[in-house]
Amino acid sequence: MSDHDDHILHTWLLARGTDEITIDLWTDGYSVRVDGGPDDGHDSDQGRPAVDRLLAKYTEAGYRIVRDYPVNDPEPHTDAVEADDPEPHGRPEKCPECGSPVVYEPAYSDDFREGAAWLCTGCKWGRWLTA
Ligand SMILES: [Zn+2]
Incomplete structure (x- = not known):
């Protein structure tokens, strides 16, 4: 983060092929600024609703949202971190067969x-988690 970003609250980055658009929502809560794409240099003072309209317009035009991130957002967005496939509770402390450490594998597959x-x-002992 640099001083340059001081006025920006949240940024959305969209891409379609090599085309990129960034949408910035400013910390005043209503200024919106578009960089790149068909509306390069466009600005609005309608805040988040304007951002949502632009996002809808661009995704309809084939852009996808690459990422969005808080720049100076005072509220931490912890959801994004927790959504990263957390290990469920109940991991066996060690393998009942050989005593080696047991790891969580979210997408294990065998023949069945x-x-x-x-x-x-260690010994490749395994047990399916039943949801
Ligand atoms: Zn084992």
């Missing part, structure tokens, strides 16, 4: 099924 499983790092 695929899903979350506990796997032994």
